[in-house]
Amino acid sequence: MVAWADRIRPAWDKTQSGAPVFFHRKVWEWIYILEALHGRGLLHEDSRGLGFGVGTDPLAAVFASFGCDLVATDLAAEDSGAGHWSDSGQHAATLGHLNQDGICEESVMERHVAFRPADMRQIPADLDDFDFTWSACAFEHLGSLAAGAAFILNQMECLRPGGVAVHTTEFNVSSNGATLGAGDTVLYRRRDIERLVRTLQQLGHRVEVDFSSGDSPADLHVDAPPWPGPHLKIRLDRFVTTSMALIIEKSAAPASPSWRPTAGWRTRAAGQRLRFSTVPRVRGVASRLRHWRDGGTGHEDPVPSCPC
Numbered sequence: 001m002v003a004w005a006d007r008i009r010p011a012w013d014k015t016q017s018g019a020p021v022f023f024h025r026k027v028w029e030w031i032y033i034l035e036a037l038h039g040r041g042l043l044h045e046d047s048r049g050l051g052f053g054v055g056t057d058p059l060a061a062v063f064a065s066f067g068c069d070l071v072a073t074d075l076a077a078e079d080s081g082a083g084h085w086s087d088s089g090q091h092a093a094t095l096g097h098l099n100q101d102g103i104c105e106e107s108v109m110e111r112h113v114a115f116r117p118a119d120m121r122q123i124p125a126d127l128d129d130f131d132f133t134w135s136a137c138a139f140e141h142l143g144s145l146a147a148g149a150a151f152i153l154n155q156m157e158c159l160r161p162g163g164v165a166v167h168t169t170e171f172n173v174s175s176n177g178a179t180l181g182a183g184d185t186v187l188y189r190r191r192d193i194e195r196l197v198r199t200l201q202q203l204g205h206r207v208e209v210d211f212s213s214g215d216s217p218a219d220l221h222v223d224a225p226p227w228p229g230p231h232l233k234i235r236l237d238r239f240v241t242t243s244m245a246l247i248i249e250k251s252a253a254p255a256s257p258s259w260r261p262t263a264g265w266r267t268r269a270a271g272q273r274l275r276f277s278t279v280p281r282v283r284g285v286a287s288r289l290r291h292w293r294d295g296g297t298g299h300e301d302p303v304p305s306c307p308c
């Protein structure tokens with residue numbers, strides 16, 4: 001882990017101070033994704049990866065330095081939602097943004113990485129047959145619990161059979177009841193993740209998920225403004241939240257034709273690809289999406305900005 005942290009050091013130790021590894025959620029997410037894909041033998045020439053909501057994270061630069069061919073995507077700069085992220089230095093609009101810390105040689109980036117705008121709520125159909133997909137700290141920012149869950153299900157269509165998806169998100173440590181179910185940042189509860197995992201398993205995919213939240217002093221500290229750290233758990237609204245990751249291995253065979261989606265999700269007529277079920281976009285199913293829209297609790301609290 002320390003080796004990965006050092007490899008991406010320019011992204012978190014901007015002044016190159018040589019400081020010891022920093023207990024920060026974001027650094028944990030990046031390292032987790034790197035290790036998950038490296039450990040599964042997916043970081044090599046001939047491996048194709050697809051990133052979502054990449055912002056200025058260092059992952060595309062590291063993957064490219066292994067020789068992977070990548071399509072790295074982020075919300076289009078002209079999308080009204082992108083301004084917030086570019087103001088906080090977390091949005092990519094060009095290839096240059098993906099290597100701003102100089103982790104990969106520029107010529108290697110140019111050879112191996114294509115940047116294109118893509119909305120995670122409407123994944124372009126031509127993005128398919130990848131060996132791996134990834135996102136860090138992104139699918140909780142799609143407006144609702146349902147939109148993030150729909151993204152996870154839909155992006156499986158971008159993988160070849162046996163391909164691997166690794167996505168990190170925001171996890172509500174303090175509540176499996178009330179949560180932030182809609183707004184700029186949503187907090188997934190254990191029951192939301194379990195529901196998503198069940199659906200993925202019904203589709204024949206293998207899912208690894210770990211709910212243990214650690215018991216070291218850094219794990220037990222809950223950070224709050226002015227953020228003295230450690231920054232693994234933070235207070236957000238009235239909840240304690242942290243990062244969690246999903247590793248999903250795509251089924252080698254298509255899902256059984258007898259499979260039917262969980263109430264609230266609909267498949268495209270011809271196949272298994274799930275449609276996005278965001279409340280504003282899909283008319284007529286809003287009432288069936290109630291569980292996701294408000295977390296089943298009536299809470300739809302918006303939060304002002306990303307804490308990560």
Ligand SMILES: C[S@@+](CC[C@H](N)C(=O)[O-])C[C@H]1O[C@@H](n2cnc3c(N)ncnc32)[C@H](O)[C@@H]1O
Pocket residue numbers: 026052053054055056057073074075081082085090091092118119120121135136137138141142306308
């Ligand atoms: C918190 S930032 C994370 C950026 C980067 N992955 C990181 O780890 O630093 C959230 C990212 O999600 C992107 N994003 C938000 N909504 C999106 C959408 N609907 N489609 C695609 N990307 C989106 C933002 O533009 C931003 O790049």
